[in-house]
Amino acid sequence: MSEIRVEGDLDLNAAWDGTRFYDESFLSGSPVTTRLRGAAAWVSGDDATGWHLGRDPLGINKLFWVRDQDGTIVIAARPRRLVDAGFAFDDVRALPCGAAIDLARSSPEPIERSIAPASWYEGGAGEGRSIEAIGSEIRTTLSEYLGAMASALKPQHVYVCLSGGLDSSGIAGLAREVFPSVIAVSFDLRRPGGSRSDDRTAGARVAADLKISLLDATVTGEDLLDHLDMVLVEGIDWRDFNVHAALVNAALARTIAESAAADDSSIVLTGDLANEFLVDYEPESYRGSTYYRLPRLRPAMLRASLVRGLDTCNREIGVFAAHGLRVVQPYAAAVDAYMSLPESFLVRADRKPALSRSIFGTLVPEHVYTRKKVRAQVGSTSGGGVLGLCLDHGIDPGWLRRRFCRLHRIEDMAELDRFMRAGHYRTEVPSLSGG
Numbered sequence: 001m002s003e004i005r006v007e008g009d010l011d012l013n014a015a016w017d018g019t020r021f022y023d024e025s026f027l028s029g030s031p032v033t034t035r036l037r038g039a040a041a042w043v044s045g046d047d048a049t050g051w052h053l054g055r056d057p058l059g060i061n062k063l064f065w066v067r068d069q070d071g072t073i074v075i076a077a078r079p080r081r082l083v084d085a086g087f088a089f090d091d092v093r094a095l096p097c098g099a100a101i102d103l104a105r106s107s108p109e110p111i112e113r114s115i116a117p118a119s120w121y122e123g124g125a126g127e128g129r130s131i132e133a134i135g136s137e138i139r140t141t142l143s144e145y146l147g148a149m150a151s152a153l154k155p156q157h158v159y160v161c162l163s164g165g166l167d168s169s170g171i172a173g174l175a176r177e178v179f180p181s182v183i184a185v186s187f188d189l190r191r192p193g194g195s196r197s198d199d200r201t202a203g204a205r206v207a208a209d210l211k212i213s214l215l216d217a218t219v220t221g222e223d224l225l226d227h228l229d230m231v232l233v234e235g236i237d238w239r240d241f242n243v244h245a246a247l248v249n250a251a252l253a254r255t256i257a258e259s260a261a262a263d264d265s266s267i268v269l270t271g272d273l274a275n276e277f278l279v280d281y282e283p284e285s286y287r288g289s290t291y292y293r294l295p296r297l298r299p300a301m302l303r304a305s306l307v308r309g310l311d312t313c314n315r316e317i318g319v320f321a322a323h324g325l326r327v328v329q330p331y332a333a334a335v336d337a338y339m340s341l342p343e344s345f346l347v348r349a350d351r352k353p354a355l356s357r358s359i360f361g362t363l364v365p366e367h368v369y370t371r372k373k374v375r376a377q378v379g380s381t382s383g384g385g386v387l388g389l390c391l392d393h394g395i396d397p398g399w400l401r402r403r404f405c406r407l408h409r410i411e412d413m414a415e416l417d418r419f420m421r422a423g424h425y426r427t428e429v430p431s432l433s434g435g
Contacts, residue, residue: 003047003105003432005068007076007085011061011317014149014328015040021148032100034115038145038332039317041095043075050104051432057116058273058332059097059311062236062318065430066091073430078318080233080408089408090415094425097311103432110431120339121304127342135358137337142171142359145333146178153326155267157181159215159256161249164202166356166368167271171330173363175269176210185215185256187248189224189385197385202371209365217255221389224251228395229407234318236425238404238416240397241292244386246315253323266325272316273331276306277338280352286388299346307339309423 015022015038022040032042032054041061045051053075055063065075066087076082079092095101098116160172162184175182186203188196196204200218207214227250232238235246249270256262275281279302283293297305320327331338345351353369390396405413419426 002072004043004045004051004073004075004103006043007074007081008078009321010041010043010063010077011039011321012326012328013040013042013061014038014153014326015056016145016148016333018144021145021152023152032115034117036115037335039329041077045103047105050102050106052100052102053095053430054100054115055095055097056332057098058307058335060313060317060329060332062314063095064092064425065095066093067430073432078234078236083408089410090412090418092419092426093428093430094311096427096429099429101429103430105432108431108433110429112429117336120307120335129340131341131345131355132358134337134341135355138334138355139359141334141337142174142330143178145330146174149267149328150178153267154265155179156263156265157183157261157267159183159185159259159262159266159268160212161185161187161252161268161270162203162206162214163187163199163271164204164206164368164371165199165271166352166360166364167274167331168203169206169271169364169368170356170360171269171271172206172210172212173360174330176212177363181261182212183215183259183261184210184212185217185252187251188216188218189389190218190220202368206365206368215255215259217251219251221393224386224389225393225395227251227254228403230322231315231319232400232404232407234314234322236314236318237312237420238397238400240387240390240400242313242315243400244390246319247386247390249316249319250323253320253325256325257323262325268320268325268327270316270327270329271331272329273310273335274338274352276310277303277331277335278341278352278355279303279306279346281306284387286391291387298343300343303339303346305423307335311424312420 013023015036017033017035039060040056041063042054062077063075064079065073066082068074082092083089098114100113100115102111158175158179160175162168162172172184184207186200188200204214224247227247231243231246231250279299281294283290316327
């Protein structure tokens, strides 16, 4: 009997330290650098020499665990896998994000080391630096990260989820410089008369400007809602914003998985995370009610809250992995530069286009810089989209909570508030002693 058992596959490791790209190299058990950036979760070692567990500093990849009756630590990337293995949901704990943990029978307590920089949340690191300098650092980091990924993973095709906004357009432009085959993928809901959303129109224009092909991920509302159960399980979340975003990703993922060009080496790139780094979120209204409202905090505090809350965000990794796809969020590699942006910049209404110009310059078409931002869950300035679709079908926050409970065999709905609080999962570090 092994002291640690893993249920199912772990997610793709797509991290680096500024020079070296990490995929499965954590299996060596060597010490993990504090410069680790990007998605990572690892379980390596054996009973004789000891075990090494950990998650990346942003908590992009997930690890959950329970203790079996015989003392075995059972680990999985999704709570549902542990529930399916016969464990109660209220026994499930998450491994802390940004923790590198060594377990050995010879040591009564686990040895835990944090690889999450405290400087991210202290603020002021970028005071005195120009926005142009920070943007140049981000550009260099993104280009080097994508280059390292190309060398390590050697994807035959790279798909970029393209909404036509600044974040995804920037990634598409950079990807075209690095990878030999780049395909844009654009989401839309099928509308009466075949009309297109603002996102589809903008995405098609950007793809044409960049001279890359565009894959059409247009779905009916009924087809989109068919993904709900998968999204709740793989996204490990019931909150409406993340569920709606995950539904968009589900449509993109299915279209990519069914693409004739897709193969096991393919990589999917998204523009996710830049919104958290720049506090670029606004509430949305539908039929007189307001949704996606954020807490009223000063910008630096709100940025810290959003970035810490990535611990509970699996709307990208989980959904694409469920379709057998490897997804990478490149902005994670540049988190240090983003987190150095001073609060005086975060209060600017033009912070996203101003910083993006210093990152991408003419790589991104001019019309993207001047386009009014539209949420992927809405799709058009006229509103509706996935948000409206769900609400019109009675799929409101209460419905999502109840369905998540049913899918995870949770009898007491209050368990959800114990499992996730203030944007964090319930965490605990396991020990081989059973304590």
